[in-house]
Amino acid sequence: MPDLKTVVAEIAAEMKERPDRGEVAKYIPELARVDPNAFGIAVIDAEGKVFTGGDADTPFSIQSVSKVFTLTLALGKVGDRLWRRVGKEPSGSPFNSIVQLEREQGVPRNPFINAGALAVTDVILSGHQPREALGEILRFMQFLADDVSISIDHGIAGSEQRWGFRNAALANYMRSFGNLENPVDFTLGVYFHHCAIAMSCIQLATAGRFLAHGGRNPTTGHSVVSLDRARRINALMLTCGHYDGSGEFAYRVGLPGKSGVGGGILAIVPDKASIAVWAPGLDAAGNSHLGRIALEILTRRMGWSIFGA
Numbered sequence: 001m002p003d004l005k006t007v008v009a010e011i012a013a014e015m016k017e018r019p020d021r022g023e024v025a026k027y028i029p030e031l032a033r034v035d036p037n038a039f040g041i042a043v044i045d046a047e048g049k050v051f052t053g054g055d056a057d058t059p060f061s062i063q064s065v066s067k068v069f070t071l072t073l074a075l076g077k078v079g080d081r082l083w084r085r086v087g088k089e090p091s092g093s094p095f096n097s098i099v100q101l102e103r104e105q106g107v108p109r110n111p112f113i114n115a116g117a118l119a120v121t122d123v124i125l126s127g128h129q130p131r132e133a134l135g136e137i138l139r140f141m142q143f144l145a146d147d148v149s150i151s152i153d154h155g156i157a158g159s160e161q162r163w164g165f166r167n168a169a170l171a172n173y174m175r176s177f178g179n180l181e182n183p184v185d186f187t188l189g190v191y192f193h194h195c196a197i198a199m200s201c202i203q204l205a206t207a208g209r210f211l212a213h214g215g216r217n218p219t220t221g222h223s224v225v226s227l228d229r230a231r232r233i234n235a236l237m238l239t240c241g242h243y244d245g246s247g248e249f250a251y252r253v254g255l256p257g258k259s260g261v262g263g264g265i266l267a268i269v270p271d272k273a274s275i276a277v278w279a280p281g282l283d284a285a286g287n288s289h290l291g292r293i294a295l296e297i298l299t300r301r302m303g304w305s306i307f308g309a
């Protein structure tokens with residue numbers, strides 16, 4: 001078995017040097033200012049040992065990676081009733097696409113495309129004030145990462161709020177079908193702010209550990225969800241976590257993973273490890289270009305693909 005510490009260090013060195021860095025997201029002006037040369041990786045094994053490389057300690061905007069955690073919270077609130085509001089199928093469309101919503105009566109294909117995540121956020125909001133719902137999401141992240149210093153980057157949230165015309169269109173369209181229950185501005189506000197949570201690779205990999213270990217953080221002993229639920233969230237990450245790049249990610253990496261336009265990816269190796277990578281440049285589907293390549297190298301060298309070593 002190759003030495004994980006060496007593999008992680010080699011990947012970080014290799015990724016720092018590569019010229020092909022992808023394109024940083026431009027549609028959120030604040031995100032366009034992030035340095036494309038950044039690269040971070042954190043891997044936490046079953047015993048809780050942390051292996052890091054590059055900028056593993058630098059907070060970045062987790063964006064859509066937050067949707068894994070809002071999904072977890074919403075399932076905790078309403079259980080399987082959530083699936084009346086959102087589907088479980090890959091969309092085959094970009095993350096911010098609107099077309100399927102008309103054909104499918106305002107029910108988004110899955111909880112990870114923007115429309116689906118808006119429905120999930122609306123479930124968490126359920127009649128509360130946006131501030132309370134957001135506080136609940138942030139405290140959940142702090143609890144999972146065991147770090148109360150995690151916060152929201154209000155510059156990014158504000159930038160998205162000012163430029164979030166697509167998301168506003170999606171939310172209003174769903175509201176017209178009755179699949180948003182709260183005032184559209186409330187749901188959008190909470191959504192933009194949870195996407196703007198800033199975390200480092202170390203914090204994100206820590207927060208994901210319950211998904212690698214049957215719903216429970218093996219170090220703290222805290223149970224977050226049941227084994228069944230952890231398995232199902234992983235299944236959704238595998239099939240839908242990279243939008244219309246999900247097939248490619250499964251083909252190349254072979255792990256449940258969730259990407260964000262901030263360049264982060266959370267990937268889960270069942271029973272073995274929780275991994276976070278961060279490289280701000282994106283590919284055409286809006287997923288981290290070097291993040292995916294780093295995970296591909298890591299899983300190949302460690303024999304970690306869920307489809308066989």
Ligand SMILES: NC(=O)CC[C@H](N)C(=O)O
Binds near residue numbers: 095195259261
């Ligand atoms: N893919 C993403 O990370 C998208 C999240 C971003 N906040 C948006 O709504 O556009």
